[in-house]
Amino acid sequence: MTAKLVQGYEVVIGFETHTQLSTQSKIFSRASVAFGAEPNTQACAVDMALPGTLPVMNIGAVERAIEFGLAVNAHIAERSIFARKNYFYPDLPKGYQISQFEIPVVQGGEVSFFMEEGNETVRKTVRLERAHLEEDAGKSLHEDFIGQSGIDLNRAGTPLLEIVTQPDMRSSDEAVAYAKELHKIVTWVGICDGNMQEGSFRCDANVSVRKPGGELGTRREIKNLNSFKFMQQAIDYEVRWQIDQIEDGYTIQQATVLFDPDTGETRAMRTKEDAADYRYFPDPDLPPLVIGRDWVERVRGEMAELPRVMAERFVREYALPEYDATQLTQSKAVASYFEAVAKACGQAKLASNWIMGEVSRRLNASEMGIEYAPVSAAQLAALIGRISDNTISNNAARQVFESLWNKEGPFGSEGDIDVLIETKGLKQMNDTGELEKIIDDVLAANPQNVEEFKAGNTKALNGLVGPIMKASKGKANPAQVNALLMKKLG
Ligand code: ADP
Numbered sequence: 443m444t445a446k447l448v449q450g451y452e453v454v455i456g457f458e459t460h461t462q463l464s465t466q467s468k469i470f471s472r473a474s475v476a477f478g479a480e481p482n483t484q485a486c487a488v489d490m491a492l493p494g495t496l497p498v499m500n501i502g503a504v505e506r507a508i509e510f511g512l513a514v515n516a517h518i519a520e521r522s523i524f525a526r527k528n529y530f531y532p533d534l535p536k537g538y539q540i541s542q543f544e545i546p547v548v549q550g551g552e553v554s555f556f557m558e559e560g561n562e563t564v565r566k567t568v569r570l571e572r573a574h575l576e577e578d579a580g581k582s583l584h585e586d587f588i589g590q591s592g593i594d595l596n597r598a599g600t601p602l603l604e605i606v607t608q609p610d611m612r613s614s615d616e617a618v619a620y621a622k623e624l625h626k627i628v629t630w631v632g633i634c635d636g637n638m639q640e641g642s643f644r645c646d647a648n649v650s651v652r653k654p655g656g657e658l659g660t661r662r663e664i665k666n667l668n669s670f671k672f673m674q675q676a677i678d679y680e681v682r683w684q685i686d687q688i689e690d691g692y693t694i695q696q697a698t699v700l701f702d703p704d705t706g707e708t709r710a711m712r713t714k715e716d717a718a719d720y721r722y723f724p725d726p727d728l729p730p731l732v733i734g735r736d737w738v739e740r741v742r743g744e745m746a747e748l749p750r751v752m753a754e755r756f757v758r759e760y761a762l763p764e765y766d767a768t769q770l771t772q773s774k775a776v777a778s779y780f781e782a783v784a785k786a787c788g789q790a791k792l793a794s795n796w797i798m799g800e801v802s803r804r805l806n807a808s809e810m811g812i813e814y815a816p817v818s819a820a821q822l823a824a825l826i827g828r829i830s831d832n833t834i835s836n837n838a839a840r841q842v843f844e845s846l847w848n849k850e851g852p853f854g855s856e857g858d859i860d861v862l863i864e865t866k867g868l869k870q871m872n873d874t875g876e877l878e879k880i881i882d883d884v885l886a887a888n889p890q891n892v893e894e895f896k897a898g899n900t901k902a903l904n905g906l907v908g909p910i911m912k913a914s915k916g917k918a919n920p921a922q923v924n925a926l927l928m929k930k931l932g
Pocket residue numbers: 454455456457458606607608609610648649650658659660661663716717
């Protein structure tokens with residue numbers, strides 16, 4: 443497949459994502475990580491870097507890193523090393539951040555997702571370079587202070603897993619699809635709450651452009667993108683900006699930039715440091731992190747079914763197309779809703795169609811999770827049952843569904859589907875005698891169509907089906923009408 447070009451340039455994107463791990467306490471201390479406390483009430487002596495304190499590894503953070511590695515099919519290092527990344531900043535009282543450099547805990551792995559391209563659905567795979575454990579820094583506060591800054595160390599020492607991709611993405615659409623998939627994985631596995639407003643899932647997008655087939659261009663890194671919408675806007679702006687620069691004869695300088703949602707522009711924050719500037723070296727306060735294979739296997743055994751494993755099972759057990767299976771495993775809630783409907787009605791593909799169609803459309807429109815859907819899985823299953831036993835047509839089912847969703851008329855249990863069908867008069871005409879009479883009347887009233895059909899003009903049939911459906915007030919089953927017509931017309 444040829445890559446999409448922007449003004450003749452190929453876009454290259456790699457992501458670094460900081461996910462805040464869902465532990466109760468910090469990565470190297472026992473202070474709480476709860477969000478929103480008064481400044482400096484959740485920073486202990488270790489987080490404040492008081493002399494004589496020592497870091498102690500939080501086993502829960504390691505376990506979450508193992509879970510992530512397993513979820514993306516990565517190698518979990520038997521032995522990884524913590525390193526000091528040295529830099530000065532007021533919110534970093536130690537003067538260095540404890541991170542992992544040369545040997546990270548999670549190595550390799552990949553994230554796959556589907557994308558619509560034209561009218562094709564294509565599977566994309568982004569290779570992961572690594573994921574490493576590190577501590578977050580504190581925060582400088584500027585707003586409530588005049589002529590000075592405040593320092594809040596509550597966030598200092600919060601456990602992070604930084605997930606780094608290879609430069610595999612080729613458009614902002616692909617980048618956003620990757621970020622959404624990664625977000626799904628970490629929240630599904632439960633290693634991160636995924637709250638983007640609170641900064642639990644922050645993405646840095648490295649963006650460069652090049653002429654197709656050329657060397658990789660120089661990248662600029664857009665920091666701290668905390669919404670999918672901003673992510674797309676920021677990358678699109680950055681790509682246009684870089685192309686304009688190059689077209690105007692400038693070269694791109696490697697830099698760290700920020701996206702301003704108010705102007706929709708990216709702005710240089712600082713020129714980019716190289717790894718050498720940080721004077722990385724192994725932290726003598728922390729021994730190597732050793733993860734035995736028995737530990738990895740224990741974690742594997744305790745993990746819930748992963749989205750891609752579940753999707754494969756949906757293909758196998760319910761004979762669903764791969765695309766459906768992936769859509770239905772966007773969240774645990776959607777997946778369990780689907781399974782409840784499919785099991786109750788025994789019609790997995792119909793269940794999938796309804797959930798990906800009528801249900802999703804309404805949930806998206808109201809930005810609501812499926813757990814709040816006004817139509818329960820049992821009700822949808824009952825409704826599907828009434829389509830497949832020919833009680834109602836698809837069209838009628840949509841009317842019933844609409845009423846259920848809007849909580850019109852009787853609702854609550856599956857039984858009420860039948861009450862709704864009855865009160866709305868939506869039952870299909872299944873009495874052949876009654877239908878035959880209607881057909882006979884219509885045939886008698888339209889001798890010309892009958893003649894034309896018998897003379898070989900199959901289109902003349904439409905002129906008969908229409909009046910029949912009308913006479914039955916839309917309640918005739920179209921398949922049955924067709925069958926009876928054919929029989930009567932020979
Ligand atoms: P650093 O940690 O200094 O930011 P890395 O070399 O680890 O640098 O790369 C960080 C991210 O930048 C990775 O996701 C990588 O895929 C991406 N990247 C590297 N080179 C390019 C490039 N030329 N264009 C776009 N992204 C790139």
